[in-house]
Every structure is written in C-alpha cells, then in structure tokens.
Amino acid sequence: MSRVEMSDADWRIQHLPALSEVAADALKLMAAGDVPLGKLENLVNRDQALVLRILRIANSPFYGLSRRVATIHDAIVLLGLETVRGVIAAAAVMHIFPDQPESGMNRSRFWTHSVQVAAAGKLIAEECGFDAGIAFCAGLLHDVGRLVMEFCFPENYARVAAACDAGEMQITTAELSHFAFDHGQMGGRVASGWHLPDSIHLAIAAHHCPAADHPNPIVDVIHAGDILSHGLGTFPEDLTLVPGLDAEVWRRLDLGESLLAQLLPRIDKLSRGMQLL
Ligand SMILES: [Fe+2]
Numbered sequence: 389m390s391r392v393e394m395s396d397a398d399w400r401i402q403h404l405p406a407l408s409e410v411a412a413d414a415l416k417l418m419a420a421g422d423v424p425l426g427k428l429e430n431l432v433n434r435d436q437a438l439v440l441r442i443l444r445i446a447n448s449p450f451y452g453l454s455r456r457v458a459t460i461h462d463a464i465v466l467l468g469l470e471t472v473r474g475v476i477a478a479a480a481v482m483h484i485f486p487d488q489p490e491s492g493m494n495r496s497r498f499w500t501h502s503v504q505v506a507a508a509g510k511l512i513a514e515e516c517g518f519d520a521g522i523a524f525c526a527g528l529l530h531d532v533g534r535l536v537m538e539f540c541f542p543e544n545y546a547r548v549a550a551a552c553d554a555g556e557m558q559i560t561t562a563e564l565s566h567f568a569f570d571h572g573q574m575g576g577r578v579a580s581g582w583h584l585p586d587s588i589h590l591a592i593a594a595h596h597c598p599a600a601d602h603p604n605p606i607v608d609v610i611h612a613g614d615i616l617s618h619g620l621g622t623f624p625e626d627l628t629l630v631p632g633l634d635a636e637v638w639r640r641l642d643l644g645e646s647l648l649a650q651l652l653p654r655i656d657k658l659s660r661g662m663q664l665l
C-alpha cells in the first residue's frame with residue numbers, strides 16, 4: 389500500500405461530512421466579532437440536537453458551575469461568549485465523523501484520551517492563569533486530525549492503529565510512515581474551514597510541535613496535557629509511547645514537579661465517567 393500524499397488528502401477532504409448548518413453559521417457569526425446575542429441565540433436554537441450537546445458540555449463538572457445551564461442564553465451569561473464559541477465548536481465537531489470499524493481505531497479509547505486532555509488542559513490553564521474554558525474545548529478537539537485521517541483513509545489508518553496498539557511506535561511516527569503528514573497537519577488543514585477560535589485551531593495543528601518562536605499558551609497547555617494523559621496509564625501501551633515533552637513548553641509553563649504530581653490524580657478524577665457524547 390503506497391504512502392498517502394497531501395494531494396490525495398486534499399481531494400478526499402472536500403468530501404468530509406459538514407458541520408451542521410446552524411453550527412457552521414454560528415461559528416462564522418462569532419468569528420466575525422460583535423455578535424448580537426439575540427441573533428446568536430435564535431440561530432443556535434434552530435438546532436435542538438446541537439443545543440442539547442452544548443448544554444451537556446456546559447453542565448459537565450469541567451465547568452464546575454453552581455447553577456444549571458438550561459438555555460443558550462444561560463450558557464453565554466455564565467461561561468462568556470468566547471468559551472461558548474469553543475463549546476459550540478466541540479459540540480458540532482465531535483459528532484460529524486461516523487465510526488469506521490475497518491480502520492481498527494478504538495473510538496471509546498480515542499474519546500477517553502480526548503476527555504483526559506480536556507481535563508488536563510482546564511487544570512493546567514487554571515494553574516497558569518490562562519483561559520481554562522477554551523483550553524478544555526481545545527483538549528476535546530486536539531486530535532480531530534486522527535478522525536479525519538481515519539475517515540478519509542480507513543485502510544491506511546488501520547496500519548497506523550495496529551502499530552500503535554502493538555506498542556511499536558508513537559502515533560505521529562506511525563502516521564508518517566504511511567502518510568506524508570501527521571494528524572496535527574491534517575487537523576489544522578481541515579479545521580481552518582470551521583471558523584474556530586484561533587487558539588483551538590492552533591492547538592489542533594501544533595500540539596505535537598509547539599512553535600518556539602510564536603508560543604501560544606493554549607497550544608502549550610494542550611501539548612503538556614496530551615503527555616499527562618499518556619502518563620495516567622489508562623491504557624497499558626500509553627506508558628511506553630508517551631510523546632516527547634518540548635523543553636521550551638515545560639520552561640514556559642513552569643509547573644514544577646510537585647504540582648505535576650498533584651495534577652495527575654486531579655485529571656484522572658475530573659475525566660472519569662464523563663459522558664459528553
Ligand atoms: Fe495528537
């Protein structure tokens with residue numbers, strides 16, 4: 389089976405499932421800035437499935453709100469517009485890729501990891517004084533490029549999944565032995581059409597290669613959160629396939645080893661039993 393080139397992928401990604409029309413319009417409206425809140429509420433309320441998913445995320449323990457979020461209006465008031473933008477993005481994107489059994493990718497495991505990175509992102513961002521609401525959404529979506537690659541090339545991606553499941557190599561190494569790109573590059577390419585908040589888009593594209601010259605706090609947080617998720621050891625092979633931690637990110641976050649030791653059980657507790665799908 390030949391290596392997949394970006395030109396092959398560019399053709400396939402034109403046929404990806406689309407975001408719901410309401411979600412796409414809402415993200416576009418919010419990206420333009422100065423959103424009339426009534427207009428946004430009316431728009432989102434046209435898609436009740438999307439509303440339910442947004443409320444499920446907003447009411448999850450991740451946001452730790454003392455009162456129940458019952459409407460989109462509540463979500464905007466309690467979480468703020470930028471966080472709601474991230475929640476709409478997460479709620480919309482998480483559902484558009486149907487399961488591809490032939491790819492061998494374990495979806496339950498994929499979402500467990502994504503939720504762990506979301507939890508890690510939120511907790512690290514809080515410690516560092518960054519936007520924890522956006523970090524949480526970035527964690528949920530950080531590996532969406534894997535879903536894109538799986539959807540477009542299930543047979544090729546089955547080889548990647550098999551190499552990872554066998555504990556033979558880290559995911560990006562396995563991807564680059566079958567594709568001319570990894571899931572960060574693919575995720576960034578596809579997400580550029582979704583009008584996501586910039587930091588979420590960057591986290592999807594750069595969480596395995598956080599830029600040293602243009603550091604972004606949410607990319608740093610998700611890069612570290614990704615590694616901490618592997619460190620939890622929820623899946624046995626995770627412990628041998630932990631991606632490398634960028635030393636500059638480590639220096640910028642300045643978390644300290646004792647804080648890090650405290651974070652692991654907190655991430656584990658926050659992410660356990662979370663039902664967001
Ligand atoms: Fe990743």
Ligand SMILES: [Fe+2]
Pocket residue numbers: 501505530531614
């Ligand atoms: Fe990841």
